[in-house]
Amino acid sequence: MSRADRLLHLEVVTPARQVLEADVEAVILPALDGYVGILPGHAPMIVGLDIGLVHYGGQSGPKQVMAVAGGFAEVRDDQVKVLADTAELAREIDVPRAKAAFARAEERLRHPSRDLDLARAEAALRRAAVRLEVAGRAGGGGGAREGGYAPGEERLGEP
Template sequence: MASLNLEIITPERVVLQAEAASVIAPGIQGYLGVLPEHAPLITPLQAGVVTCRRRERAEERVAVSGGFLEAGPDQVIILADTAERSEEIDVEWARQARERAERRLRERPPGLDVARAEAALRRAVARLKAAGAI
């Protein structure tokens, strides 16, 4: 049966190289799935969780903060701004980041960059989801 070679790469390192049965990624218009023999595609990504499903039904989750996905018939390459495998995530730090972002958005202090606060909240939620904490 066909499979995909998945690579998730940041400017600092290769976060994941794996053989996958499917890949689910956070596109800017919602999550999208890629299976073997997918038509060529390049799309931007938003903060969210990339799920790599393996043949033996195991899943690997990686939190990404945005970037680009390139898919082809047998390969998916994700160039991410930042990415963390689920086991690398500090859940307590991510919870605190989510609470800070929610508080700033709720209180709306003068000079608040709302888009930046919302992006921080999306990143924190993605990290918590990837770690299985929410």
């Protein structure tokens, strides 16, 4: 079978639920040291994930995006398993909430108090930014709360 006929089986799970299972032609993952593209026939790999976007999809390159924060992914036998701390599809993202989180984190960084945990505030800012970007790319459709976007998950990235 030629590489073009093969598909990657992409599975995205978080501790709380399974987020996505799909056959796709390519996946781009937000690795800790930069984005990594994966096509069928990729060598076995384990990747530590950063806060970022997972691109996945069809014919002419990756088309869909989702937001993940932390975790790792395993690539093996044309299967991509993303085990993320949190993951949301574009339609699951609560835009007003992400905007509020973004503003809050920005405010905190702009006027740092003495006991500010800088890394934590930055992580919060990045998570919110990623969510907004994913929602924006999907055509601004947001605010939907399908898929069990549990309130607890919002804070998961914070220690």
